[in-house]
Amino acid sequence: MGLVTFDFLALLALGAVLYRFVPRRARAAFLVAASYLFYATWNPGMLLALFASTAVVFAAGRWIEAWRERPAVSRLVAIAVGVLVAYLAVFKIAEAMRLGGGFVIPLGISYYTFKLISYLIDVYWATGPAETDFLCFAAYVAFFPQIVAGPIQRGSDFLPQMHRAPLATAPMILSGITRIVLGCFKKLAVADTLALLVNYGFNHATGTAGLPRLMAFYVFPLQLFADFSALTDIAIGAARLFGLESPENFDAPYSAASISEYWRRWHMTLTHWLRDYVFTPLRMRLRNWGNAGLAVSLTVNMVLIGLWHGLTLPFLVFGLIHSVYLVVDALTAQYRKKLYRKRRWLSLVTDWIGPVVTYHLVAIGDVFFRARSFADGFAIVARLYSGVTVEFGTVVSAIQAGAWIGLGGYALVEVLEYIRRRQPELRVAAAPRWIRWSAVSCALVVAVFFLAVLLARKSAVNPFVYAIF
C-alpha cells in the first residue's frame, strides 16, 4: 500500500481517530499492530525477519548496556553491527543480481536496519539508554510512516516520545494534515507531471535532438526533490496525527552555495547518520594521515551513500562524483575562506553564482543516479548542449501539454516550502475569522480534489523514486 493512495490515507485517518480512544499504556502496542499490518500489505513474508531483527537488537541493547564497561562488549557491538550490515548487504546483492527473476528488495529494509545499527551504537557510546519496553522499541523500528522512506529518526529522539505517548494537540493535527496535503500536492501535481518530462528526456537522451538531454539534466533534480520530500512530508504529517514529532529531511537543498552545504540540506537524516556512524569513526581512526585521511573518509562515506541506493555501477559513479566534489570542497575550504576575507566583493558574487554552480554539479551526479546505464548517463553529460535546436518543436509537441505545468507547480512548491520553513506552526486559531474560514475551506477543497485524483488513479499509481531503497 503506497503512501499516496486513497486506501492509505483513509486507513491513516481511521487509525488516528481510533488511537485517541486507546489508553496510554496500550498506544505503543497499537502502533506496532498498525505498523505490522501496514508492512504485511507490502511483504507479509518479511514480517518475521522484521520481528526477529527487532527482538535480537532489543536483547543485544540490554546486554551492551549491562556490560558496557567490560572490554568484550566492543566485540559484541562489532558482531551485532556486522550481522546487521550483512543482513542488509545480502538483500542488496540479491537485488543487484536480480536473483529469481523479479526479485524486489523487501520494503524499508535500508531504513529499519539503519535505525537498528544506530540504536546499538548509541547504547554502546552511552549517548542513548537501552530501551526496556519491547513494544516501544518495536514501534520505533517498524513505525509505519517512516518505514517506506524515512526519515531515519534516532531512538533517543523517538523512544522518549513513545513512552510519554501524548495525543496530538489541535495545532499538531492541523499541521500534520497540512503536511500530508503538501506532500500529496508535491507528488501528484508536481513530481508525477515532471516525471513525464524526465522520462521522455532519459528515453530519448542518445538521439540527435538536444532538448531531451536538457530536460533530463535540469528537470530530474526538481522531480527528485518534489518526489522524495513529498514522502517525508507525508511521513512527518502522519506521525503528527499520532502526537509524534519526526526530524526534517530537507532544508531548501537547491539554495546551497556549495556541495558541502548541499549535503547539509539534502536527505539530512541519512547524511547525519553516516556522519555519526561512518565518517567520524573512520576519520578518527585515520586522523594522523592528514589530508589523505580526510579524502579516504569522505570517499568511503559518499560511495556508501551511492551504494546504499543499490549495488550498481551508476550508483557507484554517483558516489564517486560526490566524493571528488567534497574532497575538493574540503581541501580548498581554508584557501577560499582567506580569499573571501581579503576580497569581500567575491563572496557576494559566489553567493549568487554558488547555487547555480552547485545545482549543475548536483545534476551531473543525479544523471547517473537516474540513468539505467553508465553509458546513458555519460551521453547526457558529455553532449548536454549539443543539438538543442534540432527538432525542438517535435519534442515539445510529443509531450502532453499538462507535463509542462509541472514546472510551474514546482515553483509553487518552493514558495510553499518557504512559507512552511518560516512558519512551522500554523497559527490559524490566532488569525482573523475570515482568514480562518478561507484556510479551512481552501484546505477542504484541496483535500477533496486530491482524494478525487487518488480515486481516479487507483489503477495506475506512479511509484515513489525513494520507496524502492
Add this chain to the structure above:
Amino acid sequence: MTDTDLTKRLTDVFHRTFDDDRLTLSRTMVAADVEDWDSLTHINLIVEIEREFGIKFTTREIAGLTNVGELMDLISRKAGLIA
C-alpha cells in the same frame, strides 16, 4: 593544570583551528556557535587538542560530547590521569 590554564590553552587551539582570534570560549558553547565548526573541522580540532595536551581520545568519548564544558572536563580528566 588549573582551569584558567586549560581555558587559555584550549582557546589558543580554537584560534588556530578555526583561524579566528576573536573566539572566546564558554562552557555552554556548542558547534553551532562557531562559524566553520562542522563534522570536518571537528576532527581537526580533536587532533590539535590531542597534540596540545598530549592525550588520545576514542570515538566513543568524542560522541558523548555536547558542549565545550564537557570537552574541558574530558580534557582535564585525561590530562590529569597522565600528569
